[in-house]
Amino acid sequence: MKTKKSRLITQVVTYGILILLFVILTIMINNKSISRTLKGQLIPICSWVVMAVSLNLVVGISGELSLGHAGFMGIGAFTGIIVSGWLLNGFQMEDPTLRLVLAILAGGIIAGIAGALIGIPVLRLRGDYLAIVTLAFGEIIKNVMNCVYVSVDGQTLNWGFLDGNLPGTLLLNGPMGAVKVKTIATFTAGFILVMFSLIVVLNLINSRSGRAIMAARDNRIAAESMGINITKYKMMAFVTASVLAGMAGALYGLSMATLLPTKFSFNESINVLVFVVLGGIGNIPGSIVSATALTILPEKLRFLQNYRMLAYAILLILVMLLSNNPMVKMLVRRIFHRRGDDESGEEMRA
């Protein structure tokens, strides 16, 4: 167990580094000394970081394997796009910041409701069965979004299922996804969202509820016999993560001019899971680092041209093999000679 003091230091360092990075990047953007590709990636990086942090809450802290996290992101993205378009076309709300905030909030709320609806039946299942059901939900969400048409006519929203003949401006166009989205997301908003999700997740982990969630993960039966309501705490983690994923989705959706429903497929859920596992399961700062690095890495590997994704796959396998190799593990432990702290962490995870 980490002491209260060391936990506080980790948190302060994490927040400090993030704020420092944000300031440096903002200065660089203003100086125009940042490359175009990196600048374009800043908002997506923020959304993927939030996705990774929220999935880590489910996979790492709550110990449930979820393979449909991108579905919640999709719900948030399309809700955000609808809300933003509705406010702009129906209510002539020109202020992009206010629209963005409302869109992100709406994305979070709707994704949270979906998370609660899915969580109630799903969290009864265990292990791999839970994984497959979340996978199925992700696919259903993607498939249904493929069939939804939404248009705004005056102040009314028109909904169509498999039917695109709607009056007014079309916001969602079935399989074509969202078209002509006004990109109102900003890097500052993304940064605030990252900080917000960090504060939510870290405070949850270090609260009484967070300890209950981890107790349920480490030993279900023991936790249950201590009077912990397992379903309640698993739900708490799951719904919080869906809300954050929805918010990340709204941010992401409003940073792209067009967005296809197929974007939020199983592959994206897996990508986020890769961020979480490579960053360290249950390690929140690790998720931030790996989500950032792994979003930039494929772009940086562009010089490899067609071999880019191949190199990514090989790197992924090698990292997994090396990080689980007992020799390497021992070597790392010898280099970072920190007894106590590390070893108890190892045992906890085992």
Place this chain on the structure above:
Amino acid sequence: MVFLSNLVNGISLGSIYAIIALGYTMVYGIAKMLNFAHGDVIMVGAYIVFCAAQYWNLPPVVCILLAMLVCTVLGITIEKLAYKPLRQATGLAVLITAIGMSYLLQNTALLIWGANPKVFPSLFALDTIRLFDGQLSIKPETLITIAANIVIMTALTLFISKTKTGKAMRCVSEDRGAAELMGINVNRTISVTFAIGSALAAIAGFLLCSSYPMLMPTTGSMPGIKAFTAAVFGGIGSIPGAMLGGVLLGLIEIFGKAYISTELGDAIVFAVLIIVLLVRPTGLLGKPVREKV
């Protein structure tokens, strides 16, 4: 008549899912891992058949045998290189490695065969069967798929229940530690499982592309996910369960597309899976897991 033709098509698609699901379910039962690269082994198998038939003009049977051989070697290699070093690691680490393997196979295929879809040649020189004055037409592929499924299921059930290796496989799946103490070579058993699963994947790839003749590096992923669903549906780890789950899933998909909505076919399949799991949390034929305190 439409109903009958849907029924036959559903069973045929279901048979393909069942054969793929066998690979998932056997590996899961014995190595306790979700082998996400399985769907891509199917794709490799289909490409081998395609090359053998199109470029080298080999007879169909030789094409399939060659694909089975290549996939078997591939499956064993993947297991030895990527999964075996992770025997003691957490389930998630193995899962991510399997996903990495899946990317690796897809992108290697992309480099070798390109992104453009290949039209899979028809290897059966048989005519379409017409019944009821031509109202019901059944393609030879459909019948061969169903027949192949029955043969494979019977052979595999016999193998698992009668042979010594099969017995070893059942032991390892029951309790790996105890099996090792009884002198069973666990590593060899796991390799054999991967070999059988991959050989079946090659057959499944061939059958899949015979019925749906579009071949791309991503061809295997969706059938892979669906077959995995089928394995869970029937109760993962159970061979009759994979058969039942696969066929039911195929039927649900075809009937859902025909009578409810074409666009929502996949959503219907997954919705049924969720309902089944809520009623029977370990699948249709899965054994309930007893909790030890």
